[in-house]
Every structure is written in structure tokens, then in C-alpha cells.
Amino acid sequence: MANINATPGESHLAHHFVDSEQQFDSSKLGMWIFLVTEVLFFGGLFVAYIVYRSWNPELFYMSAKELSTIMGAINTVVLIGSSLTIALAVRAAQLNQQANISRYLIATILLACVFLVIKYFEYTSKFAVGILPGELYTYTGIDHPGAPIFFSIYYMMTGLHGIHVIIGIGLMVYLLVKTRQGSYNAAYFTPVEITALYWHLVDLIWIFLFPLLYLIE
Amino acid sequence: MSAATKDFKIREFPVEENPKEHYLNAASGLKSWLFTVDHKRIGLMYLASIIFFFFVGGLLALALRLELWEPARTFMDADTYNRVFTLHGAVMVFLFIIPSIPAALGNFFLPMMLGAKDVAFPKLNLLSFWIYSFGALFTLYSIAHGGVDTGWTFYTPYSTSTGTAVISMTLGVFIMGFSSILTGINFIVTVHKMRAPGQTWGKLPLFIWSLYATAIIQVLATPVLAITLLLLIMERTLGVGIFDPALGGDPVLYQHFFWFYSHPAVYIMIVPAFGIISEIISTFSKKTIFGYWLIALSSLAIAFTGFLVWGHHMFVSGQSELSTIIFSFLTFFVGIPTGIKILNWVATMYKGSIDMKTPMLYAMMFLFLFSIGGFTGIMLGALSVNVHLHDTYYVVAHFHYVMMGGTVFAFLAGIHYWWPKMTGKMYNELWAKIASVVLFIGFNVTFLPQFVMGSQGMPRRYYSYIEQFQTLHQTSTVGSWVLGLGFIIVGIYLTISLFSKANKASSNPWGARALEWMSSSPPPHHNFNHTPVVLHNPYDFHKPISEFRLGIDGSDNHHEHTEVAQTQPAEKS
Amino acid sequence: MLETINRLILPQVSSTFAADVDGLFTFINVASAIILLGITVAIIYFSVKYKRKSEDDVTPVIRYNTTLELTWTIIPLILILIVFAWGFRGHIDMRTPPSNAYEVYVTANSFFWQFTYPNGVQTTDELYVPAGRPVKLIMQSRDVIHSFFVPDFRVKQDVLPGRYTTAWFQTLGTGEHVIFCTEYCGSGHSDMDGMVYAIEPEEFDAWLREQKELSEQELPLAVLGQNLYQQQGCAGCHSLDGNVVIGPSFQGLYMDERQGADGSSRVADEDYLRESINNPGEFITSGFNNIMPGYSYLSEDQVSAIIEFIKEQQ
């Protein structure tokens, strides 16, 4: 607060902020509150999951058997890796290592793509046997009157998560372009930081989806 | 931002009366409005849209009332009626009342009351307005494509089986949800990070406290509405069946999801109204607000408790007895903090210097009407009585008393209170008072009979009814015309005040103490020409007004940083 | 006086728990009225007494008063606890049917009520019950959510698809009471009403026997069809005199050339009628919505009877 009238050394200071710390804190708090909304957004689906699981424990057990634990586990590791790389990208920005920002961003994007490719194979193998959401469900391998419900929830949850991954990739590509233009440095890296927060949340949600969907015994 | 004011030299900044340059003429042309990041202009754009949709909703309401003139068909068929009440409800709730006070008046005054130049994320603010408009377009599209006939609650399985334009409507509401979320995020961050030097939490105007509590509800509840509507859309397009018993789903779960949002949403509607009332009662009583902290914190208490009671809309839905009882028990607890507010307001008037100007008159009407609405809410929360009254006109009367008698009357109070500040013009006091009385009478004639017919068992969402109820329905219909007349008067004198020349408003016509009055009317582009500093609670009427006009000596808000901001592609957040 | 007001604003008291509900209703009204009056009087009094005298009036600084704050926290607190407990107790009664209750199965359809008695007799939109005996309704919906409401009894319960919900009541005597559907269910929601006839138990038994015999009689097909037309609720949507209610009228329907909403057309022969009854969504007549419920649960004989009846409506 000391420099009410400080001449803006940081060119990224928008006119309505007093200084760049206020601006940085604001952006970060804003992002955190946005993450709060994301938690409750997915939260709705988790509620549906828990309610139906409490009603049909057997069905969830039988259905989860259809999912490949290996693929789920690999994807978990992939996402954890990508969380690490984006955290490293932020670090690189803080330390002013321009080339490293790009490098880590690329690594993150690649890992995100790997995640999607694996998800794609999982989906298509399910589609092939008629495991589709809701009315389209034709699979006969699960003997339960409410058979479609597990996979309806599965597709909603992983689908919504997948959309978040895609949005994340978009954001990181944007960051990459900007980084190449030299927009980020130790003095200004807010976009990298808040995108990283978003990406970690995507990882966080998967950390819960994985045991809940794949590992029911 | 805890600022130690002693680091600066502060001095009084006299306010310029009737300034030549202000935010309204800072730039001109349609583009300067549509792409502005000035919170004041965005607030006004919201205000215009909201008033527009209020009139749309109001016209639909007049149509509803007209159809109920005769027990059977008066002039439209059942299907049309069902679409009309759905649109009335949806337009009033999602397009009018939820954005009303926060997005219009809040946007305009929140930064000013904090002595900030703008909200924390001005671009996000503009985006939020555009998202709102985009969502509204979807709604209009669905009206054009046959409308929706589900009721504003979109209950499954009816909403998944009816042939009407449910998807475009729910998509519209879904999109508008994001606008609401973005406004909420913006407000929370602004309140946390952008308060003027010296403005501690204990010196925040109560309108800010109420907007802060509202923003918390918006941020926590709206995402759940989003996921609910998404599931509904998926249910209709892919038949995912999460709410469809035929596919193993459960329709009552939909109701939990819906009310998890929509009950807290009623506090999104009313809490900002409470904020306005706090400002007005203190100002027009010229007296320190009684129980500042209780009023401030009760907003948060209402926000929190409001999340625990959604099941009172579902007492006869077939939910478990256990939850029915718990929901009923918790429901009443909202009444306590609300009552504390009301009684503290009344106590503020004690030994005041009361000036019954139009805003104060509306505030008094608010106290009366909202109390009736609140007490009938308590009635509805009582289990055995609810069984009888649920889904009757009693509920319709209850929520019009709180939404129309509460929020809309407070909104009217706020518009009149801040009209001089926003436009620099004074409205005609006499006509304003006449209109408020007409509205008050019209309102009661419309909705009091609904309590009676509801108690007698008249169900809601009924296109035709048994003859026994006809007199009451007709009284109600007549009342709705009186309401319409009242709004026409309001529309006329406010419009006239904009265009006439002789009625320039002073910077602080009511003698208020909050920061927004320490700027010129209308305010300059950057709200203040200096960086304001706050020493006192905004209701300290015993302190000299000069101590509310302090600013940092030598600070100049005019063009500080602006050149930089314009040349740099400012980041998004 | 309260009693008189209650009679003006509440329906008649016709079930065992109605009086208790009304009592709580009155209590809340009176308590609210007192507080409201207090607030209103205070507002008006203050506005007059402390009217602004001059622009520079000085007002005292009163920020807080613990006693007052506590008063208006504790009194409402006590009141709400009373209200909760009272409503809760009343609710217990409403949710616990005595074990000897007479059971009737209720099926809600868009837009009519079907009642099935223990001996298999069925009625539509008319519920006969023995006066003064507890009656338990076991309810289910065939399509969307409906709600069973009898104002005179203060009874209401949503009726869900795929699940039973129950309600019960015991009348105070004989009488006729209107039934409303109070969960919005579509075009015919406001017409989905019915009647409860509470009759003397002996009369009721006689009525039940009589209905049973009637239903076992060998009836000509068309007459059987006419009964079904009433019982299955066709009458709610299809008139016999050419008027359009919700669906097309049956008058002159047979062998008529029907225009579909998709542009195709079909002749309304027996096959067409059967399909329209079992699976109405297949062919939507132009000008109408796809809202007719399917009747595939009817037996072949019953469908034939209805078709025979429709054929008679020329």
C-alpha cells in the first residue's frame, strides 16, 4: 500500500488496481473462488453417484468390473505427472527461465493429450459392446434392472471431466503462444499461475473419480 | 488490504456540484456502452435489461390474471396458460430478480462504496453482462419456438416428456447461471481486496455486507443449478435417465438438486434488498444504524442457514420422514436473523430525524409487506399446515409478498434513492409518492385474496377453477391492474426527470454518509478524483460530513495508469 | 371471533386431523398478527413522533442494546420452537395410518384418478369411502408426478411414478369432498379433479357389492367399451360430441381420414384405433400434442370393447 502513487513499473497493472500485488492477489483469489464453484459443480454429480451407489451397491460392483483398472491407473499417473509439469512451469516463470516455461507447458499439454487418447480407447471399447448412457444402453452383460444407471453417471462424470481437460489444453496452448512472445517473466506470470491452479483441480477431481469409478470391490 | 492511514497525508476533497464531465459523457456512441468496462455503465445496462424483463414478466402476469377472470376459459387455452405462467416465473426469477439488485445497483455502487475505481475484474464484469444477454436470447428463442410449459421448477419427469422447448430454455438459464457466478466472484474479490485505505470490515456500508453475503450464495449454489440443468438437458437429449424411474432413476432427487440451488436463490433475491433498506433507513432517520454488526452478520447467517432448508419445498414429495422433520426444524431458524434485521431497523428509527421521502416510504412498505411474506413463510414451514397449503395459492401469495412486496419494493426504494446519483437528475417527489401508494394498494388487493383462496384449497398452476373462488380471483385481477397503473406512473415521471433540464440533483441530496455520496452526481469516470480514505462507520451521522470526504493528498484518480492500461493488452483473470 | 374468521378462510373440517391443523394455522396467524401490529405501530409512531424538524437535527448515537437484541432473539426462538413442535406432532398423525385402515389403491394418470378397491372394483375420479373409518390410500402414478389433495381433509401427498406413496384420513361423517391434483402435470392439470364420497359403512359395503356384480355381468361389447371410456379417463380428453377437449373427439372418428403431424395420413380403421390406444406416440394427429398416455396394459378384449364403442360414435 505504500506506493499509492508509484509510477507503474509493471506494465501489466490495470488502471483500477493500486499495485501489482493487489492485482496478483485479486486474480488468485478470484481463481480460487472459481475453483469453489467447480467443486460444487462436480459435487452435484458426486451426490448422484453416492445416492445411487447406496441404493444399488451390487450394480456398482458389477459395473465397475467392466472398467479397466490398468487404464484408469495409467491415466491417474499421467494426470499427476501433468500436475507436476505445470507446477514446474510456474516455477520456471517465477525464476524467469523462459525456455523452461515453454518446455514444461509442452510436456503438460502432451500428458493431457495422452490422457484423452487413453480415455478415447476406453470409451470406444465400451461403445463397441453397447455400453452407452441411458436409453442407448444395450449391453446385456450386467444382470440388474437398473443396469444403465452406473454408466450414465460414469459418462456424465468422465465426460464433464474430459471437457475440463480439453479446456485446460486450450488454455495451455494459449499460454504457450504467449510465452513464446515473452509475455511472462518473474514480474508477471499471473495467467500461468491461475491456469496451473485450474489444472491441478482437474487432477484433483480425477483423483476422486478413479477409485470411485474403477476400484469398487 | 489493511492500510495504515497514518502513512499518508490526508485532506478533505470538496465535491464538485453538477460536474461538466462525468461517466455518462466520458465517451459516447453505442460502442462506448456495449464494450465499456466501466462498472457504472455496465450497471446501467443491466438496469435497462432488468427493467425490460420486469415489464415482459409483468405483462405475462397481467395476462395470467386476466385469464383467471372466468372459472373456465376466458381468452386463452390451457396449454397457452401453462406456457404463460412458466415464462412469467422463469423471466421474473432468472432474468429479473436474481440479477436485479446485485447486477444493476450492486455493480454501480459496490466499487463506489469501497472507494475503488472499478470492480476487481472489469472485463469479467462486461463478459458477465454479455453472458446474461446471451442466455436471455436463448430464453427468447424458446419463447419463439413454442415456449415451455413445465413451470419455472422444471420438475422431472414432466420436463423430460413434454414436447415444448425445454432445452433452449434450460440452456438459457444454464448460461445465465455463469453470469451470476462471475458477478459473485467479482464482488467477493472486490470486497476483499479493493477497500479504500482505512475501510475496515467494521466500516463497510451494510449494502456491501449484503452483497458480499449474496455473492457467497451465488458462488456456492449456482454451480449446482448448472449441473442440475445439464443433467436435465442430457436426460432429454440422450435419455441418461438419472431422474427417470423407467431407467432406474429417481425424480425426487431432481427436486433435491433443484432446491439446493433455488432455496438459497431466494436469499440471493432478498439479501441485497435488506442491504438497500439498511442504507435508506439510516439515511432518512439521520441516525447511526442500530446493531450494525448484527445486521451485517445476520446476512451471513441467513446465507448459511439458507443452505440447510431446501427440503421445505418437498414436504409432500415423498422424501423420507426423517429429512422432512429436519428440514422443517431448520427452516424456522432463518426467521431469527431476519427478524433481528427487521427489529434493528425499527429501532434505528427511534429518536431519529425521520424524513418520509419516497425511498423511505418504500422502505416502510417493504418492512410491512416483507414481514407478512416472512410470517407466511413460517406458516409454510410448519409441517402439518404445509401439507394443506403446499402448491396452493397460499404459496403463490407468500412468494409474491417476499419477492414483489419485498425485493421489488426495495428495488424501487433503491432506484429512487440512487436515481440522483446515477443520473444527476431529481424525480418529482409528489408523483413518486402517489405512485408508491398506488403500488402499495394494488399489491395488497392483488395478493391478499390469494392467501384466502389458498387457505381454502385453490391449487396453483390452475388454468380453470371451481366457481367458489371466482370473487377472490376477480379481486386479485383488479388489483393487478392497479399495480400496472402504478408502474406506468413510475415509468412516466422517471422518464420525464431524465429529459427535463431544471431538476439537477446535488451530490448528496439526502445527507447520507456513505462514500458514493462523496462523489459528484453523476460521478466522474473513475468514481472519485482522488483516492478516498475512510475514517468512520458510514452511519456515523454525528460526525461532521467533512470527515467523510477525506482522500490522500496529492492523489489524482484521473488518469493514473490509464494510458498504460489502454496500450497494454491487459490480462484476463 | 377467530372461529368465524377461520370458517371464512379455511375449508370445512371433515377429517380427524383437520382441527389440529386449523389450530396451528390460527396460532401462527395470531402470533404473526401481534408482531406485525407491533412493528407497524412502531413504524408509524416513530415516523410521526420523530418527524424531521430541520435539516440540522441532531440525533443521539445509540449503537446497540444487549437486552433488546436478546429479547427479539429469544421470543421468536420460543415461538418457532412451539410452531415446530406443534406442526411436527400434527404431522406424526398424518403419517401414521392405523393398522386397521381400509386400503384403497390409487393410480394417477394424466389426467384422471383411478381407485381400486380390495375386491377388484375400479372407479375413476370418484372415491367412495366408509364414513368415520380410517382409509389408507396406496398411490402410484402411471406417468408424471401428480399430487392427491382433499382440502376438506387437509390431506395432500405427491404421487410418483415407479414408487408407492401413502396417505390416510378418517372422515368425521358422511359428505362429499372435492379432490384436486396439486402437482403440475400438463394441459389437463386443472381438470384433474374428483370427488370423495364418504357414505355410511353399511351403504358402502352395499355399494361395493353392487359394483362387483355389475363388473361381472356379461355386457355387450359397446357398453363395456363405454364403461372403460369413463373408467380409463378417455372422457377427460376425448369428447363424444365433436368438441375438442385435449384430444380429438371420438365423434365421426371411425374410418375418417386422419392427418398426421408429420404430413402422412391414415384411415382410422380398427388397426389404427388399436395402435392409437396402445401406442399413441406412433402417429400424432396434426393439431395435437403427444401427451396421451399409452394403454398397452389393457387386455385385448378391453381394447376391442373400446374400439366397438368408438365405432358407434358416428
Add this chain to the structure above:
Amino acid sequence: MSSHEHHVIDLKYLLGAAAGLIILTILTVGASYVEIPRPFDLLTAMALAFGKATLVAAVFMGLIWDKKINTMALLFSLLFFFLMIGITLLDTLFRDRPFWIYN
């Protein structure tokens, strides 16, 4: 007063967290092959998931070094999420059981 004050997270914390996450993932998968009686299997899985979530939030997202308000925001979202679940379950788990006072 500018950005160089931002905490730069030590490399060892980032790598450590990543390692911890991998280990916990292996444990989670492993636990699913062990026969643990019902509710506890779910509880174990959730406990492990919460452990992982804490690592991500605390280290990767930097909450340890950050302003407390951000942590509070996250905790608040969890609180309300649990309220939503908890209260909904009061309905769905107790549907066919009349309240104990009844009868």
C-alpha cells in the same frame, strides 16, 4: 512492492509431492485387490484419495505458502459439498423407514 516476493516452491517439495502421489496411487490400486469388508473398503479408498488431494492442494497449488483466505475458500467448498451430500442422504437412505417416533 512487487512480485519477486512470491514464494518459489522448492524443487524438492514438488518432486516429493509427485512421488507421494504415485505411491498413494499404487496403494489405492493395491488396496482394491485386498478384501476389506464393506464400508471400510470405500473408506480406505476415500482416505487415500483425500491424502492425495491434500498433497496436490498443499504443495502443487501452493496453499501452504499462500494466503489463508484461499485455503478457506477450498475448505468452504468442501463443507458445502458435504452438507449437500449429507442432507440429501437423510432422505435417500431413510425412505422406507418411518421416523422412530412414529408408531
